[in-house]
Amino acid sequence: MSLSGPHLSWDLVADWEQLTAYPFMVQALEAGAIVAVMAGAIGWFMVLRRQTFAGHTLAVISFPGAAAATLAAIPIAFGYFGACALGALALAAVGREGRGGRSGESAAIGTVQAFALGLGFLFVGLYGGQLAGLESLLFGTFLGITQGQVVTLLCIAVAVLSVLAVIGRPLFFTSVDGSVARAGGVPTRALAVAFLLLLGMAVAATAEITGALLVFALLVTPAATAQLITARPALGLALSVVLAFLVTWIGLGIAYFSPYPVGFWVTSLSFGLYVLVRLAAAPPRLRAAI
């Protein structure tokens, strides 16, 4: 795949040197990689569990959290992570394990979502309605990441992925076949809450980089694409991580050489990939078991 852009050469080594010439780009690449790996892995489980609506709600909840942190003049990360953790616990209280209560659950989640957006709007208004701040909360600050943020993100990612590694297999069990898992002694309720907390952490970390609205480019699309490509769990999980990582780095790379924002490129790349795979997979159902 070649990257085409106004200032881009065919010499990939030279391009790479240009790309990493400034610390802000290096930090963006580092933060992007960390967030992509975490979002790819957590997102794969989220898509499998059909909890994308819950994930979306957490992303929306991160917005008032970040706005409140800005208003209170505390580090914005506290706002993102605090709001998402609280949001995850709220969703866990609202939600019920199993497919039965899904419609009631999504209605309840929807009301939480609307309220969260309203709160965020209030906080932005109280802050003085500064539009630049609002835009970065919603669409991300890819290129304004500090070294300290990278370290924080790394610690969170290691913690989240470690927990996921421990609970991964029973979580997969309850996600695919809840009634048998419950009968077999798997603590399905506790796992559902634990997963929502992990999802909250992944959403908060991703939102801090991509903004509240573009979280899904990394959380849903690569995972959904991976699940279209393969029905093998281990391969799908790995593919989801790799795709999230690729769209993030290639998006950052293209954005560096183009006048358009990073968020646009990352979302477009992941969306384009999804559409391509969808088209390729659609006609022959034979490919279903690749």
Added chain:
Amino acid sequence: MTEAITLSGAAASRGGAPVWSGVDLSIARGEFVAVLGPNGAGKSTFLDVVLGLLPLSTGGVSVLGEAPRAARVRIGYLPQRRSFDASTRVRGIDVVRLGLDGARWGLPLPTALSPTARAANAKVDEVVELVGAGGYAERPIGTLSGGEQQRLLIPQALVRDPQMLLLDEPLDSLDLPNQSAVAALVQRICRTQGVTVVLVAHDVNPILGYLDRVVYFAGGRGVEGPPRDVIQADVLSELYGSPIEVVETQSGRLIVVGTPDAHGHDGGCGGHDHASDAEPVHADPAVAERGPAG
């Protein structure tokens, strides 16, 4: 111990409401047993008691010579029919594998590195072949037909070499040829693997020829015995407390006529959509209109 399940003077209730009481039964190991009865009569309650999910309100229960909870690990359980959404992008063989070690914490090692993982794969392949599902086990489970899915869920319950299989309505929503094919398969497993099979069924006819014994719940009580001893007009009339007729067609199908609905007792069976299907064997209106037979 040769008994797989014994109940003595057993009574069970859900949420304070009695489901059945005064039940005495003993099921020997290696038997193929059907649990029959109208909706809400307590068939699933019986399974929950055997699984140790519901304690008896009075009486005693012993499963494979132990308390139900202790015996749980030696039981393969197939819950009431669940279907996998068409969008579930997980292979059938992965779903079978979950029955083996899905509850274990931590990630499985790659097959290339671990003899345990190779042994697990071999075991999964073996049970999948046992039910003849090898041809479609690699496809995503959501893309399989109801019969294929059901045939794959049996190895999932079998993969840990259980001494007893509890199957909750495994034939529900299968078409007739699939019902008797799955019933024949379950009987073959029962005989060749020496596994006790307890199968909850709506309609006894597809499995009648394979059964050793039936347990029949109705009217807040339960009786057990060989199928043709239990499915008799006098036995069922006493159980239901109202006149019941049993008709045998020339092809050997048993038809129970006159069963009252069991709406009064919601025994927590759950999931039944068809209240009108309350009879364990389908009441054929044409036959019912002919009046008493024999």
